[in-house]
Amino acid sequence: MACTAGSLSTLHSGGYLMSDLDLNALQPKAAEKVLPFLKDMLAGNAPLIHSIHVTGTSLTADFDESLSDINSVVVLNRMDLTFLESLAPLGKKYGKQKIAAPLIMTPEYIDSSLDVFPIEFLNFKLVHTTVSGEDLLAALEIDQMDLRLQCERDIKSKLIWLRRSRKR
DSSP states (O other): OOOOSOOSOBOGGGOBOGGGOOOTTSOHHHHHHHHHHHHHHHTTTGGGEEEEEEEGGGGSTTOOTTTOOBEEEEEESSOOHHHHHHHHHHHHHHHTTTBOOOEEEOHHHHHHHTTTSHHHHHHHHHSEEEEEEOOTTTTOOOOHHHHHHHHHHHHHHHHHHHHHHHHO
């Protein structure tokens, strides 16, 4: 997974090119809702961002504007506190519109987390669209043994929980 700095083209004072945002794979209502969020997130931050991916039901026929959250993964060139600080106020504004806070990662974080969160990364790989930048998620290689171990761990944990709650 190669990381190329400056994946988003920039214009004047931290702007970005609208042509860099590809929302065509999203359900139309989801695209309409997420565009202002993306604009606000990119304002002044475009050089920090490697890629932006939208995941989940906003890409499927199951999307329900009144119920479904719009989920995303933002991959930064490197972790950056100023980006996180600029993102924080957007939560209040867009959370009410069912736009979930994006998961923030770096290419290195993704590489080092595939074995720990294989189910989650497999889900990202299978149900995502890259709206800007390099599509790192499509090329993910999920180890079958890591996937099996997480499934087994999750099932056994739930079984233990069920047994404990039955005794109460």
